[in-house]
Amino acid sequence: MTGAAPRRRRPDLRRLVRLLGQRSARRFTLLLALLAGFALLLLLAPRPDPAQLPRLADSLGGYAPPAAIVAGALLLVALVPRTFVTLAAGAVFGPLEGAAYALGAALLAAAIGFAVGRLLGRDFVAERVRGRLARLDGWFTRQSVPGVITVRLLPIASFGLVSYGYGTTGARLLPFLAGSVIASAPTAFGYAAIGAAVSSPGDVNWYAAAPASLGLIASVVIITRWWRAQRSAPR
Incomplete structure (x- = not known):
């Protein structure tokens, strides 16, 4: 009697594994459909009039800064280029405040995109990656802040799409968020x-753009140190 019990459980275990695989495939399909919908919306949606943005900010009063951060994050999650969001923030709030609100929007958008990618795509990717893709997934899992900065600075995809992609890997959240803000x-x-x-x-004081050069220098230093460490590390 003790030897027959495991045989009865095996079909149930296989059915459970198959059911979990189907659920992860459905979630991943939902993620792809979401991204396709955002891309289609980006092509078909009417472009806003930049001249209306300062009036809208004035009408919101003290709620304008948090509204700008949330709206900017939602635009980035919807695959709107970060350049447009940052230019609009600078036009409405000025160089320093606009940059701060744009970075806040980038941080919030990175967290949202990562969470959605992890929820809808991680199980599917973890179950099916093999060979070189598995090694690539392991590289993302081991990534620290400089690695995230390197990927962010590469012109491979939009800010939101990279956030979704990172969520499907084994990357850790805090290094991803820190690297995303530093690179931005x-x-x-x-x-x-x-x-x-x-x-x-x-009315623009161009010295307000000085943090851009400092951030660029810091990014180059971090990436150079990370690259040297990778080359000196044993394969």
């Missing part, structure tokens, strides 16, 4: 200063 800092200050210059050319 140089262009955030630079594009915010440009946006402010376009909206009010005579």
Whole structure:
């Protein structure tokens, strides 16, 4: 009697594994459909009038900064280019405040995209990656902040799409968020200063864009040190 019990459980175990695989495939399909919907919406949606943004911010009063951060994050999650979001923030709030709000939106969007990718895509990827893809997934799992900065600075995909992709890997959340903000800092200050210059050319102090150069230098130093450590590490 004791030897017959495991035989009865084996079909149930296989059925459970098959059911979990089907659920992960459905969630991954939902993730792909979500991304396709965002891409289609990005192509078909009417473009907002930038001249209306300052009036909208004035009407919100003290709620304008948090509204800008949340709205910017939602736009980034919907695959809107971060350049547009940062330029708009600079045009409305000025170079320094606009850059700060753009970075806040980037941080929130990175967290949302990572969470959605982890919820809908991680199980599917973990169950099916083999060979080189499995080694690549392991590389993402071991990644620290400099590795995230390196990937963020590569022109491979939009900010939101990279966030979704990271969620499907074994990457850790905190290094991903820190690397995302650091990599976004140089262009955030630079594009915010440009946006402010376009909206009010005579009122912009271009020294406000100085943090962009500092962030760029810091990013280069971090990436160089990480690259040297990778080359010196045993294979």
